[in-house]
Amino acid sequence: MAITATAPPAAGTGLKTRPEWLESAIGQGLALVLALVIALGLGSIIILLYGENPLDVYGSILRASTTDKDGPAWVLSAATPLIFSALAVSVCFKGGLFNIGVEGQYLVAMVTAAWAALHLGGLLPGPLLMWGVLLFGMLGGMAYAAVPGALKVKTGAHEVVTTIMMNGIAISLVAWALNNSLRYTNAPVGQNVDLRTNIFPANAKVPDLGHLFGYGPAPRLSWLFPLAVFAAAIVWFIVKRMRLGYEARAVGASAGSAQAGGIGIGSVQMKLFLISGALAGLVGMQQILVNNASTSTGGYLPQNYEATLGFTGIAVAFLGQNNPIGIVFAAIFWASLSRGESILPIETDMPREFVIILQGILIMSVVITYTLAKRRLERRQTGRVLAEEEIVAAQSAPALEGTTT
Amino acid sequence: MSKLGFAISIAFTYFTIIYLTGLGGLFSERSGIVNIGLEGLMIIGTVTGSFGAYYFGAKLGWGVPAGPLMGLLLGLACGAAFASIHALATVTFKIDHIVSGVVINLVAVGLARFLSTVFFGQATQSDPGQPHLHVISIPLLSSIPAFGRAFQGLSPFVLFPFLVVFPVWWILNRTRWGLRLRSAGENPEATRSLGVAVAPLRWEGVLISGAFAGLAGAFLSVEIVNNWREGQTLGLGFIALAALILSNWNPIRLMGAAFLFGFAQAIPLALRDWPVIRSIPEQFVNMTPYVVTIVVLAGFIGKVRPPAAAGKAYEGTTT
Numbered sequence: 061m062a063i064t065a066t067a068p069p070a071a072g073t074g075l076k077t078r079p080e081w082l083e084s085a086i087g088q089g090l091a092l093v094l095a096l097v098i099a100l101g102l103g104s105i106i107i108l109l110y111g112e113n114p115l116d117v118y119g120s121i122l123r124a125s126t127t128d129k130d131g132p133a134w135v136l137s138a139a140t141p142l143i144f145s146a147l148a149v150s151v152c153f154k155g156g157l158f159n160i161g162v163e164g165q166y167l168v169a170m171v172t173a174a175w176a177a178l179h180l181g182g183l184l185p186g187p188l189l190m191w192g193v194l195l196f197g198m199l200g201g202m203a204y205a206a207v208p209g210a211l212k213v214k215t216g217a218h219e220v221v222t223t224i225m226m227n228g229i230a231i232s233l234v235a236w237a238l239n240n241s242l243r244y245t246n247a248p249v250g251q252n253v254d255l256r257t258n259i260f261p262a263n264a265k266v267p268d269l270g271h272l273f274g275y276g277p278a279p280r281l282s283w284l285f286p287l288a289v290f291a292a293a294i295v296w297f298i299v300k301r302m303r304l305g306y307e308a309r310a311v312g313a314s315a316g317s318a319q320a321g322g323i324g325i326g327s328v329q330m331k332l333f334l335i336s337g338a339l340a341g342l343v344g345m346q347q348i349l350v351n352n353a354s355t356s357t358g359g360y361l362p363q364n365y366e367a368t369l370g371f372t373g374i375a376v377a378f379l380g381q382n383n384p385i386g387i388v389f390a391a392i393f394w395a396s397l398s399r400g401e402s403i404l405p406i407e408t409d410m411p412r413e414f415v416i417i418l419q420g421i422l423i424m425s426v427v428i429t430y431t432l433a434k435r436r437l438e439r440r441q442t443g444r445v446l447a448e449e450e451i452v453a454a455q456s457a458p459a460l461e462g463t464t465t
Numbered sequence: 466m467s468k469l470g471f472a473i474s475i476a477f478t479y480f481t482i483i484y485l486t487g488l489g490g491l492f493s494e495r496s497g498i499v500n501i502g503l504e505g506l507m508i509i510g511t512v513t514g515s516f517g518a519y520y521f522g523a524k525l526g527w528g529v530p531a532g533p534l535m536g537l538l539l540g541l542a543c544g545a546a547f548a549s550i551h552a553l554a555t556v557t558f559k560i561d562h563i564v565s566g567v568v569i570n571l572v573a574v575g576l577a578r579f580l581s582t583v584f585f586g587q588a589t590q591s592d593p594g595q596p597h598l599h600v601i602s603i604p605l606l607s608s609i610p611a612f613g614r615a616f617q618g619l620s621p622f623v624l625f626p627f628l629v630v631f632p633v634w635w636i637l638n639r640t641r642w643g644l645r646l647r648s649a650g651e652n653p654e655a656t657r658s659l660g661v662a663v664a665p666l667r668w669e670g671v672l673i674s675g676a677f678a679g680l681a682g683a684f685l686s687v688e689i690v691n692n693w694r695e696g697q698t699l700g701l702g703f704i705a706l707a708a709l710i711l712s713n714w715n716p717i718r719l720m721g722a723a724f725l726f727g728f729a730q731a732i733p734l735a736l737r738d739w740p741v742i743r744s745i746p747e748q749f750v751n752m753t754p755y756v757v758t759i760v761v762l763a764g765f766i767g768k769v770r771p772p773a774a775a776g777k778a779y780e781g782t783t784t
Contacts, residue, residue: 158563215763218710220501220563222762224703225755236748368574375571378564411582416575424550427568431560 084437088381091433092426099422106417112408120407121400121415131399133270133279138395141166141346143288143388145373147295148201148339150382152219154299155332156312161208161223162340163370164230165201169341170348171237172200174257174361177264177349178242189263193349198341204230205337212333213326219333227370238363260359266349282350284342289388291339296384298335308332343369375423381430394419470614472728472735477615477623478689479701480720480727482507482681484626486705487712487719488633489544489677494714495637496670497650497663498555499562499776502548502569504702506675507682509547512577514540514683515591515693516584522596532596536687537622537680544679545672547573552671556664559778570702574695581693591686591693598622598688620688626720633716646670650772653779663779678702700755707758713769729757 104114125135145162152159159165176196177189184192208222242257270281299305307328310318319325348361372394380390397419401412486503493500500506517539522532547569554565578588585591600618607616637643648656649666656663685701686693704726712719732753736742742750 158567160567211759211763216766217759217763218766220567221703221707221710222759224700225758228700228755229752232748232751236746239748240746371571371574374567378568411579411588413575413579413582413588417579420572420575424554424568424572427560427564428554428558432558435559 080441083440087433087437088430091429095422095425095429098425098429099418102421103414103418106414107410110410110414112410117404117408117410117414120403121397124403125396125399128403130270130275130279133273133275133281135392135395135399136285137270137279137281137346137350138398139388139391140282140285140288141343141369142372142376142391142394143292144339144342145369146376146380146387146391147288147291147384148336148343148370149373149377150380150384150387151295151299151308151336151339152332153377153382154305154312155308155328156315157212157329157332158220159205159208159223159333159336159340160220160374161205161226161370162336162343162373163368164223164227165204165337165340166343166370167227167230167234167365167367168204169197169200170344170361170365171234171242172203173197173341173345174237174242174260174348177260177359178258181261181263186263189261190266190349193260193264194342194345197345198338201339201341201343202334202337205333205340206330209330209333209337213330231367234361234365235363238361242361255363257361260349262359264349265351265359266345268351277351280346280350282346284346284350287342288391291342292384292388295335295339299384304328304331340370343373375419378423378430379426468736468739470612472731473615474617474619475731475735476724476728477619478727479730480724481620481623481626482685482689482701483705483708483726484719484723485681485684486678486702487709487723488626488629488716489674489681490706490709491633491674491712491714491716491719492646492670492677493674494670494709494772494775495650496646496667497653497772497774497777497779498552498667498671499566500548500551500671500674501563501566501706502551502573502702503674503678503705504698504700505566505570505573506544506548506678507685507698507702508570508573508577509580510540510544510679510682511686511697512580512584512591512693513543513679515595515686516580517683518597518687519584519592519595523594529596529599533598533687536595537683540683540687541676541680544682545676547576547679548671548675549668551675552668555778556667556671559780562776578695581695585693589695593692595687595691597691620684622684622688626723630716630720637716647772649779650774653774667779678705681705704754704758707762710769710771711761711765714772725761726754726758729754 100114100118103118107114107117123131125131145166148162148165149159173193173196177193180192180196181189204226208217208219208226211217211222212219238255238257244256244258246258266282266284268277268281269283269285270277270279275281299308307318307323310321310323311325311328315325318328344365347366349359351359376390376394377387379394380386380388397415401415404410404412404414486507489506490500490503514536516536518533518536521527521535522529525532527535550572551565551569554560554568555562581591582588598621601621602618603616607613609616635643637647645656645661646666646669648661649663649670653663656666681701682698685697690697705723708719708722708726711722711725732742733750737747737750
């Protein structure tokens with residue numbers, strides 16, 4: 061890499077033996093803190109322009125997600141789809157691929173899952189139906205992710221553009237399904253209802269989790285949250301402990317070197333897209349399989365489904381630095397900020413969109429500070445290697461000089 | 466037949482948007498910076514352009530030519546200003562170009578909502594009563610029987626691409642600055658060895674891309690829709706990127722590519738009741754622009770050559 065060629069040997073690093081993982085963790089932590097300071101600082105300026113007190117505004121956001129009634133349950137249930145979405149993005153990113161199509165993949169997955177929920181009831185008894193529905197969601201996401209994957213591998217069409225186009229197609233696919241095969245047929249006679257699917261059988265839904273901790277049904281905290289954490293653990297295992305993870309990182313770092321090392325780039329990229337699609341398939345399950353307290357029915361795919369979770373997942377993946385564990389915390393943090401959206405117009409004079417701006421500044425700062433921290437770390441390590449080489453060179457052949465470039 | 470004329474007039478409109486945005490991408494990529502944030506830059510152009518036309522045209526009462534023109538100018542300026550974030554990230558901090566572009570797109574959606582609450586007091590659309598330029602009919606062409614519909618009632622701004630295409634080609638191929646810009650995108654090391662700083666050229670490329678994308682966005686909201694609405698860019702920034710690839714990064718060939726994609730946009734809007742199209746479910750007809758983009762991208766990608774150093778950070782001294 062060109063970085064190593066021009067990096068000055070870091071002065072004073074010497075031969076300190078701090079373990080590499082600790083050094084990188086400290087670097088990332090500092091980068092995160094710096095990004096937070098920048099975001100909160102710029103946010104404070106906007107707040108002051110609105111004539112409000114930054115401490116009050118940030119305090120309101122914090123309170124909404126912690127001490128308010130059901131606050132933590134709201135946050136965790138909102139974080140659930142974001143974890144799946146960000147994991148899907150991060151899996152592809154490990155291999156240097158940008159899956160901007162999580163959006164379309166989860167829309168299509170909601171259709172396949174809804175189909176399974178409505179048609180597989182006779183085949184899968186009891187709670188098996190729920191697992192069948194989740195599986196169909198994952199399969200739908202995989203199938204839809206396979207298209208940009210195959211296009212990338214076979215033709216080299218850049219996945220950013222193809223996945224964005226696939227997102228546009230997915231919106232029409234959902235509309236088509238809701239108008240045809242999944243059309244609401246059980247509507248009471250003479251009643252004009254929104255376009256949506258029939259209500260799923262009870263066995264297809266994911267049970268509530270919040271009541272075990274004394275939360276009400278409104279936040280819809282379900283068993284999908286632990287499932288999302290479990291998915292993060294699986295992704296961690298794949299990336300860190302399996303051959304595919306190693307190959308993905310090799311391809312992501314340098315496709316040329318990976319190929320020279322005997323790694324089949326196409327097959328790795330395809331596998332990453334399929335895993336990513338499977339994870340993306342679970343993003344929409346929170347909204348179609350968990351009881352909706354406001355209508356006290358729940359368990360159907362409506363026309364006005366919540367969109368853009370796939371794009372938010374990209375931001376969460378960046379914030380979590382594409383680390384599965386980091387993503388879980390990043391999703392919870394992101395959801396806490398979003399929880400503040402509803403509180404701001406009530407408790408302060410700030411518009412709810414202020415939170416989106418705050419999140420935007422945060423993500424921009426995080427991307428920059430993380431990269432700078434990573435580069436600094438690489439430079440230090442290079443410097444250390446060079447210093448070691450110098451010592452070795454000095455011991456063996458004192459006359460050799462000027463070899464450090 | 467008059468339906469086809471109508472379709473072509475819609476295609477012209479989308480051609481203008483795609484061409485100008487693609488031209489923005491061309492300046493950026495020719496300087497060596499991949500700009501996947503064109504969509505986000507357009508979004509900023511739509512909301513600020515709409516505000517400019519509304520504020521100057523309706524609120525201050527500057528009337529018709531001045532109001533919409535101020536809208537277009539404001540969209541252009543704000544697009545360039547927002548692009549400076551991409552330039553800062555990719556040129557100065559050498560962040561991965563795709564990462565920065567994706568973030569630009571994410572941030573733009575939120576920023577547009579925020580600006581909209583500041584401008585119009587609501588997050589997802591602008592106030593009504595926004596003026597636009599008087600529509601024109603192109604002489605001679607518009608009097609062709611049946612087919613003339615294609616050249617009637619157009620915004621005068623659709624002529625703009627035809628005014629800039631040759632100057633842009635000339636600047637890129639015949640001026641010192643243009644040749645230096647392109648060399649920064651092909652071989653930055655060689656550029657520097659000739660004593661020309663790479664970073665300022667790349668900054669300029671990215672700022673120009675923001676200006677064009679912002680202008681295209683403002684054209685959409687000021688001249689076509691006469692209103693700002695959230696999500697109105699509909700992925701056109703990415704389609705412009707595909708058109709840029711199809712054009713082999715050439716401003717003249719970009720005209721053909723942009724018209725092809727513009728026509729794809731017109732099919733679901735104008736040709737829905739044509740014989741074959743009529744029998745296809747509406748939702749599938751709506752997919753046409755996206756499908757065309759994917760097919761073209763997959764079919765042409767191996768036959769074009771992007772600027773050699775596009776997407777790569779230049780690590781040499783920046784001054």
